[in-house]
Amino acid sequence: MNLTLTDVRLTPILVADPPLLNTQGVHQPYTPRLIIEVVTADGVTGVGETYGDTKYLELARPFAEKLKGRQVSDLNGLFTLADEVSVDASRVSGQVDVGGLRGVQTADKLRLSVVSGFEVACLDALGKTLGLPVHTLLGGKVRDTVEYSAYLFYKWAEHPAGVPAERDDWGAALDPAGIVEQARRFKERHGFTSFKLKGGVFPPDQEIAAVRALAAAFPGHPLRLDPNGAWSVATSLTVAEEIGDLLEYLEDPALGTPAMAEVAAATGVPLATNMCVTTFAEIQEAFTRGAVQVVLSDHHYWGGLRNTQQLAAVCRTFGVGVSMHSNTHLGISLAAMTHVAATVPGLHHACDSHYPWQSEDVLTERLTFTDGRLTVPDAPGLGVELDRDRLHFLHRRWLDDDGTLRERDDAAALRVVDPGWTTPAVPRW
Ligand SMILES: O=C([O-])C(=O)C[C@H](O)[C@@H](O)C(=O)[O-]
């Protein structure tokens, strides 16, 4: 067996994304992702996936060059190798990622977001070489299925007129009835029983009404509301007071650890985050101040599947719950999330996934939810297969783009219909 990496291929793609609204704006009709392939001397190929915006590609390219000639099993070495790749200071100084939706932006986090895709690809190749699933390489699964939640969004029926886009069949959801209808479809199509509403779009009263409507339509089902830090401490407490008893947790009601700590101190409603704890460096303050009760891990920006396990261990130590966050992603990342989620003890909350919103994928076979769950794959590696024709098609779309869609920019997408729109100052309400 020869574990030497002889080739590393990077394929940036643009994938269709519906017009999902959030506090920053709206999703663009196509979103960038990067597909990573690592090839061993034995001809085994492993696949990974991460963000595809330019700042990630700028790091992934030199990183891929350095990787050639190394051992596919040298997972710890990925981090030291990443330290050798310099990050353009203008990419990180005073920046937050995607208008803040992914928390703080640092050079290290940028590197970790790139490393994670390579780590997954290496684990896939190593698993295929050894005939073992990724969860076995991670120490073994502790469950056979992983539960996901329905990720509800306010949305338009279609992207603005004149903007090239793929159609979706979800329809509009701009009020409580629309959100309940969307939830029904999620349940019907995928069997989800846990619902998360992306908030911060409309004034809190309207989002409170949507949560109440969901609770009435789906009694007893776990519900979450996530305004991405759009509310003041006072507004967060009002919402907690009004619908706290209906919520499994409130996600990032206010922005940043100090504000979250203030909210947490004054309400019994558990708070979750994928914004104020997004790096190991942020854990100490947040946990010692009791600012968060659930951390939504995201293997992309935490630096991979093994870092996710480490995060889960730290959370366990502090009695903080853990679950998973998601941005727009494809089946490779969903498989990766499922493998690592299968190995984390005490995963008490259904994981988030955007996957049902993605009509396009780079796999020969889509992953399918049954009763809101994915069966943990036991085939070697991730247990997924790359569809090269689809990959080339989506790469062609990226090549043909004039550059405007190669960076995720939800505010720019909203300016198409509202030219005066800028990312709202926080707190918005
Ligand atoms: O839980 C979250 O905060 C997210 O999923 C952030 C995402 O960027 C979401 O808001 C989106 O895709 O619009």
Ligand SMILES: [Mg+2]
């Ligand atoms: Mg969130």
